[in-house]
Amino acid sequence: MKAIAAFASLPASHELALQDLTLPAPQVSGHDLLVRVEAISVNPVDTKIRKSLPEQAQDKPRILGWDAAGVVEAVGEQVTLFRPGDRVWYAGAIQRDGSNSELQLVDERIVGRMPGTLGFAEAAALPLTAITAWELLFDRLGLQEGAHQGERLLIVGAAGGVGSILIQLARTLTGLQVIATASRPESQAWVRELGAQDVINHHQPLTEGLAALDIAEVDYVISLNQTDRHFDEIVKALKPQGKLALIDDPEPIDVRQLKRKSISLHWELMFTRSLFGTPDMIAQHRLLERVAGLVEAGRIRSTLATQPGKINAANLRHAHALLESNATTGKVVLAGWA
Numbered sequence: 001m002k003a004i005a006a007f008a009s010l011p012a013s014h015e016l017a018l019q020d021l022t023l024p025a026p027q028v029s030g031h032d033l034l035v036r037v038e039a040i041s042v043n044p045v046d047t048k049i050r051k052s053l054p055e056q057a058q059d060k061p062r063i064l065g066w067d068a069a070g071v072v073e074a075v076g077e078q079v080t081l082f083r084p085g086d087r088v089w090y091a092g093a094i095q096r097d098g099s100n101s102e103l104q105l106v107d108e109r110i111v112g113r114m115p116g117t118l119g120f121a122e123a124a125a126l127p128l129t130a131i132t133a134w135e136l137l138f139d140r141l142g143l144q145e146g147a148h149q150g151e152r153l154l155i156v157g158a159a160g161g162v163g164s165i166l167i168q169l170a171r172t173l174t175g176l177q178v179i180a181t182a183s184r185p186e187s188q189a190w191v192r193e194l195g196a197q198d199v200i201n202h203h204q205p206l207t208e209g210l211a212a213l214d215i216a217e218v219d220y221v222i223s224l225n226q227t228d229r230h231f232d233e234i235v236k237a238l239k240p241q242g243k244l245a246l247i248d249d250p251e252p253i254d255v256r257q258l259k260r261k262s263i264s265l266h267w268e269l270m271f272t273r274s275l276f277g278t279p280d281m282i283a284q285h286r287l288l289e290r291v292a293g294l295v296e297a298g299r300i301r302s303t304l305a306t307q308p309g310k311i312n313a314a315n316l317r318h319a320h321a322l323l324e325s326n327a328t329t330g331k332v333v334l335a336g337w338a
Contacts, residue, residue: 001022001023001024001025001101001102001103002020002021002022002101002102002311002337003020003021003022003023003061003063003100003101003102004018004019004020004021004063004064004065004100004101004311004312004313004316005018005019005021005061005062005063005064005100006018006019006049006050006053006061006062006064007019007053007057007058007061007062008053008054008055008056008057008058009050009051009052009053009054009055010050012047012050012317012318012320012321012324013317013321014317015317016057017050017317017320018050018064018100018313018316018317018320019061019313020312020313021061023061023101025103026097026103026104026105028074028075028076028105029076029077030076030077030078031076031078031079031107031108031109032075032076032079032105032106032107032108033072033074033075033076033079033082033088033105033106033107033108033111034072034073034074034075034103034104034105035068035070035071035072035073035088035090035103035104035105035106035111036070036071036072036073036102036103037068037069037070037099037101037102037103037104037311038068038069038070038071038120038124038335038336039068039069039070039119039120039121039123039124039311039333039334039335039336040065040067040068040099040100040124040311040333040334040335041067041068041124041125041128041161041304041331041332041333041334042065042067042316042319042320042322042323042331042332042333042334043066043067043128043129043161043323044323045066045094045128046064046065046066046098046320046323047320047323047324048249049062049064049094050062050064050320063097063098063100063101064098064100065092065098065099065100065101066091066092066094066098066099066128066271067091067092067099067124067125067126067127067128067129067331068089068090068091068092068099068104068124068127069087069088069089069114069118069120069121069123069124069127070087070088070104070120071085071086071087071088072084072085072086072087072088073103075108079108080108081108081109081111081285082108082111082113086113087113087114087116087120088111088112088113088114089111089112089113089114089115089123089124089126089127089288089292090106090110090111090112090127090288091110091127091128091131091270091271091284092104092106092110092274093106093107093110093271093274093275094271094274094275095271095274095275100311100316102337107274107281108285109281109282109284109285110273110274110281110284110285110288111285111288112127112284112285112287112288112289112291112292113288113289113292114292115291115292115293115295115296116296117295117296117298118295118302119335120335121304121307121333121335122302122304122333123302124304124333124335125161125302125303125304125305125330125331125333126165126291126295126302126303126331127288128161128270129161129162129164129165129166129303129331130165130169130287130288130291131270131284131287131288132162132166132247132268132270133162133165133166133169134169134287134291135268135270135287136162136166136222136245136247136266136268137166137169137170137173137174139268139283140245140266140267140268141220141222141243141245141266142243143174143176143220144174145173145174146173146174146175147174147175148174148175148176148219149175150175150177151175151176151177151219151220152176152177152179152215152217152218152219152220153170153176153177153178153179153218153219153220153221153222154179154181154206154210154218154220154221154222154234154237155167155170155178155179155180155181155196155221155222155224156181156202156206156221156222156223156224156225156226156227156230156234157181157202157223157224157225157226158180158181158182158191158196158224159180159182159184159187159188159190159191159329159330160224160225160328160329160330161303161330161331162224162247163180163191163224164190164191164194164303164305164329164330164331165300165303166222166224167180167191167194167195167196168194168195168299168300168301169300171195171196172195172294172299172300176220177197177198178195178196178197178198179196179197179198179199179200179210179213179215179218180192180196180198180199180200181199181200181201181202181206181209182199182201182202183201183202183203184327186329187329188201190305190329190330194301194303198213198215200212200213202226202230205233206230206233206234206236206237207233207236207237210237217237217238217239217242218237218238218239218242219238219239219242219243220238220242220243220244220245221234221237221238221242221243221244221245222244222245222246223244223245223246223247223248224246224247224248225248225326226248226250227246227248227250227253228250228251228252228253231250231253231254231257232257235257235258235261235263238261238263239261240261240262240263241261241262241263242261242263242264243263243264243266244258244263244264244265244266245265245266245267245268246265246266246267246268247267247268247269270284303330303331304330304331304333305328305329305330305331305332306319306322306328306330306331306332306333307332307333307334307335308322308332308334309334309338310334310335310336310337310338311334311335311336311337311338312337312338315334315338316334319332319334
């Protein structure tokens, strides 16, 4: 099978940063599906892991990629949710080989049926970010569907992949007023198009942007990047007994600042369930099924924004470079094998 792998920590521009390979097809067993990958999207986790590899090339290739849409080729003996021929979407497990290969093994409990209204490329844009956004809202912050009218959610760094689906889920499933941060005209237009009622520029102090909207405080903040840069302003912006959730890896922050307002801090990593094999792993199957239904009902749209071409090492290196520029909106997707 074709695959794309990294062997060492190299800049995305280096021709050996990601390499085309031919590898044996994996053998399926247990709860695993063997999926023929038709489209992949690129996430910050891909670039982080590539850059975290040893500087000296290793013998074992590291296959990255944790977002895919494809077709089930074969199933393990314990599989009950899918059968060969099913179209599926998923993010996978970080401790296993990723989706940058023609064939991939993935546990059925973290896989959902692909929305029938989307093509493979449009579908591949959503799984990792949809899982992350859903868990942020309903598992970490403990929000309830159909509730929270009159309350406000501030999303810091809202134009990227997670923010793009987070805005939609918050607007579709809750009564929250969604305030997004974005700095460029095109990214501000993007978040408004997805449903953000208000937009502020995170290159300015957050509280100043909120004050210009006649907003003194917010109930919830979800910080998606550069949390350490915005932390002081986030604390100021949150109401007493507010809630802060984040997904990035900030430089050290002084969480003692949260004490005076009794602000709770919540971290989200969508790989936690699969990494630790938690008893509720199947929750990710269920939420992907729910999101598929929302897509088919026209309530959620794909966040595909950039499609550099087919799946090969050169195009994937370009996709990594785009993400590392921190100037993308939505998701970067590759579809079809070159």
